[in-house]
Amino acid sequence: MKTQLTALAVAAAFAAGPAAADLVFPSLDYRTGPYAPNGIPVADGYADYFTLLNERDGGIGGIRARVLPCETGYNTEKGVECYEATKGQNALVYQPLSTGITYQLIPKASADGIPIHSMGYGRTSAADGTTFEWVFNYPANYWDGASIAVKHILDLNGGNIGGKKIALVYHNSAYGKEPIRTLEELSGKYGFELTLLPVDHPGQEQKSQWLQIRRERPDYVLMWGWGVMNQVAIQEAANIRYPMENFIGIWWSGSENDVEPVGGKATGYKALALTAPGRDFPIYEDLERYVYSKGLSAGAGDQHGKVLYNRGLYAAMLAAEAAKKAQEIHGVSDITAAQMRDGMEALEITDRLMASLGLPGFAPPFSVSCENHGGSGRAAVQQWNASSGSWSLVTDYIKSESGVIQPLIEADASAFARENNISKRCN
Amino acid sequence: MFEQFLFAVEVALNGFMAGVMYSLVALGFVLIFKASGIFNYAQGVMALFAALTLVGLMDGQVPFAHLINAVLGTEAHHFGWHLPAVLAILFTMAIMVAFAWAVNELILKHLVNQEPIILFMATIGLAYFLEGFGDLMWGADIKKLDVGLPQGINGWIDETTFNAFGYGFFIDNLDIVATVIAAVLVTVLVLFSQYTKQGRALRAVADDHQAALSVGISLNSIWVLVWSIAGFVALVAGVMWGAKSGVQFSLSLIALKALPVLMLGGFTSIPGAIVGGLIIGVGEKLFEFLAGPALGGATENWFAFVLALVFLVFRPQGLFGEKIIERV
Numbered sequence: 001m002k003t004q005l006t007a008l009a010v011a012a013a014f015a016a017g018p019a020a021a022d023l024v025f026p027s028l029d030y031r032t033g034p035y036a037p038n039g040i041p042v043a044d045g046y047a048d049y050f051t052l053l054n055e056r057d058g059g060i061g062g063i064r065a066r067v068l069p070c071e072t073g074y075n076t077e078k079g080v081e082c083y084e085a086t087k088g089q090n091a092l093v094y095q096p097l098s099t100g101i102t103y104q105l106i107p108k109a110s111a112d113g114i115p116i117h118s119m120g121y122g123r124t125s126a127a128d129g130t131t132f133e134w135v136f137n138y139p140a141n142y143w144d145g146a147s148i149a150v151k152h153i154l155d156l157n158g159g160n161i162g163g164k165k166i167a168l169v170y171h172n173s174a175y176g177k178e179p180i181r182t183l184e185e186l187s188g189k190y191g192f193e194l195t196l197l198p199v200d201h202p203g204q205e206q207k208s209q210w211l212q213i214r215r216e217r218p219d220y221v222l223m224w225g226w227g228v229m230n231q232v233a234i235q236e237a238a239n240i241r242y243p244m245e246n247f248i249g250i251w252w253s254g255s256e257n258d259v260e261p262v263g264g265k266a267t268g269y270k271a272l273a274l275t276a277p278g279r280d281f282p283i284y285e286d287l288e289r290y291v292y293s294k295g296l297s298a299g300a301g302d303q304h305g306k307v308l309y310n311r312g313l314y315a316a317m318l319a320a321e322a323a324k325k326a327q328e329i330h331g332v333s334d335i336t337a338a339q340m341r342d343g344m345e346a347l348e349i350t351d352r353l354m355a356s357l358g359l360p361g362f363a364p365p366f367s368v369s370c371e372n373h374g375g376s377g378r379a380a381v382q383q384w385n386a387s388s389g390s391w392s393l394v395t396d397y398i399k400s401e402s403g404v405i406q407p408l409i410e411a412d413a414s415a416f417a418r419e420n421n422i423s424k425r426c427n
Numbered sequence: 428m429f430e431q432f433l434f435a436v437e438v439a440l441n442g443f444m445a446g447v448m449y450s451l452v453a454l455g456f457v458l459i460f461k462a463s464g465i466f467n468y469a470q471g472v473m474a475l476f477a478a479l480t481l482v483g484l485m486d487g488q489v490p491f492a493h494l495i496n497a498v499l500g501t502e503a504h505h506f507g508w509h510l511p512a513v514l515a516i517l518f519t520m521a522i523m524v525a526f527a528w529a530v531n532e533l534i535l536k537h538l539v540n541q542e543p544i545i546l547f548m549a550t551i552g553l554a555y556f557l558e559g560f561g562d563l564m565w566g567a568d569i570k571k572l573d574v575g576l577p578q579g580i581n582g583w584i585d586e587t588t589f590n591a592f593g594y595g596f597f598i599d600n601l602d603i604v605a606t607v608i609a610a611v612l613v614t615v616l617v618l619f620s621q622y623t624k625q626g627r628a629l630r631a632v633a634d635d636h637q638a639a640l641s642v643g644i645s646l647n648s649i650w651v652l653v654w655s656i657a658g659f660v661a662l663v664a665g666v667m668w669g670a671k672s673g674v675q676f677s678l679s680l681i682a683l684k685a686l687p688v689l690m691l692g693g694f695t696s697i698p699g700a701i702v703g704g705l706i707i708g709v710g711e712k713l714f715e716f717l718a719g720p721a722l723g724g725a726t727e728n729w730f731a732f733v734l735a736l737v738f739l740v741f742r743p744q745g746l747f748g749e750k751i752i753e754r755v
Contacts (some may be wrong), residue, residue, distance in 0.1 A: 034677035036567035198725035261673025
């Protein structure tokens with residue numbers, strides 16, 4: 001009897017574990033807590049893309065993809081717990097969707113040999129593949145974002161912004177402070193005056209910062225915000241009648257959530273964009289047919305086409321394409337995390353590939369290499385129209401100034417390598 | 428120099444208005460602490476829940492829609508009607524009264540005579556439950572709150588001060604409304620506690636539970652009453668803060684702004700909550716204006732607590748709190 005029970009328990013344990021053939025993509029979600037309105041659309045998009053691949057194509061290279069959700073509540077400790085709880089289930093890649101969690105996972109995942117993809121967030125110098133073997137942050141990082149915003153302002157001013165005033169309203173955290181170094185460099189190069197205005201978490205009260213903006217009248221305001229800080233900042237800008245077209249947020253300050261609570265006065269607000277907004281892409285026809293109409297959409301199914309939902313789709317698409325590349329390189333379908341890393345390092349996103357995936361013009365082409373884990377460093381500028389309730393791209397995808405950013409990345413990565421006794425690779 | 432003085436006056440005025448907003452949150456804490464000795468950790472979440480309920484009712488949102496649809500396979504999200512703000516506020520109040528009753532029946536009644544720390548822990552549990560319950564009931568998305576409150580710069584003040592000083596002051600219309608509402612709220616609360624039977628009973632319970640019980644005052648009904656009033660105050664705070672940022676789960680964090688106010692004003696005084704809020708509001712804004720640039724900015728959060736601590740050193744019971752006298 002005891003033997004039978006033991007056998008049953010062992011069998012049950014195996015049944016509960018992952019099927020050997022699944023390609024496992026952990027999803028560090030946050031569907032609860034103060035940041036849930038942003039976490040939900042990203043998580044929904046991420047899950048729906050893999051559901052589409054399973055339903056339409058039978059998975060990736062004939063093997064079904066399995067999304068392994070774990071709720072972090074945007075809490076760093078919970079994020080690390082999620083990592084520890086899921087890494088043993090053949091996890092292929094982690095996308096933490098939090099700069100704080102990313103920083104904690106970099107040493108752990110590097111030691112465990114599991115790649116991290118922090119798409120447009122996390123540690124900027126992770127773009128240096130010679131130091132950060134297991135970390136990727138393509139297609140663009142915060143320093144690219146700062147440079148792209150300044151390039152857009154340069155374009156608007158005929159290439160001359162000497163003597164102009166630019167203020168940075170930022171979340172007073174590691175995330176919010178990321179662009180400062182780049183902006184200081186660019187300030188020296190182009191001669192604009194930079195004012196730094198930190199906002200403490202959560203950012204519900206910003207009167208002091210916006211009174212200062214009203215007094216000093218900067219020509220442009222940049223924002224590195226997240227969560228409620230974004231809505232309050234846009235509301236305060238409207239209150240002081242700051243010209244919205246001169247107010248530019250990073251890509252984490254540019255979703256519908258950030259502008260809709262402000263109503264009509266948010267019209268004209270700009271933000272950087274990693275992908276095109278809306279659902280005017282052929283992939284949405286497939287999603288409708290294979291996912292939505294079958295009731296397989298993740299969450300409440302009410303986020304389709306939103307900026308952050310599209311970002312979730314994009315993150316999943318990049319993971320799936322890297323998995324395909326890994327299968328191609330190693331000639332096996334059932335890839336490991338180390339093989340996934342190889343696929344990520346050989347990733348090449350072309351316009352033709354994007355079109356074949358039903359995403360023509362959705363995002364710019366880029367490639368990854370052993371040295372460059374950061375992609376092309378491109379983003380577009382999108383602008384909000386409250387009357388139509390939609391974002392639209394108002395520029396092409398702008399390339400950041402690699403001449404300014406690359407030395408900063410190399411310096412930071414080299415310092416990290418020295419501190420952690422890491423030998424440079426890619427020789 | 429004169430320009431700097433004008434800026435400082437503008438900052439102080441805005442700090443005054445911000446202080447009123449802090450006081451609105453602190454009031455709810457004071458009411459419950461005064462009547463029952465409970466530090467209600469859930470007050471911020473109550474503001475969130477009340478505001479979520481108000482928006483949900485106004486927009487005709489189906490409560491628990493996600494759960495219902497998942498279980499029944501339906502696609503119900505909206506009833507298809509929009510309630511006028513006044514009606515929705517009344518219904519929300521009814522729900523907050525029902526909430527107060529449930530809290531009393533399910534939690535407080537079973538914890539009579541327990542240590543204050545046990546009651547405090549119970550409200551921590553209540554806060555997390557209510558946050559999850561609100562999420563399940565109304566969803567986690569950010570909701571636009573439009574109850575017709577004016578927002579944006581007050582043109583008259585801007586123009587008048589510009590004509591007088593050559594610099595137009597910024598005062599937000601919403602802050603002016605909040606100040607008026609806070610003044611009315613405090614007046615009503617003071618009149619209620621001084622001149623009504625329930626108010627006197629409430630004060631009696633606040634003074635001495637045992638003595639109040641001995642003269643036939645029902646502790647249960649008083650607790651339901653005071654939690655209902657705190658629910659109403661939470662609704663007002665939720666509406667004011669929700670109008671600034673949309674109604675979302677970070678609204679529950681406004682409780683953080685009330686803590687230094689309570690430390691400074693005292694946990695048992697309604698005027699203390701108001702005066703404490705104003706001192707914190709003006710103090711933190713002026714400090715940010717004067718010292719912020721030299722210290723790298725973002726001084727407000729920590730300075731509010733430093734200011735409160737300085738007051739505590741000299742008056743441990745807070746500015747208006749009751750002096751603690753223990754005889755051996």
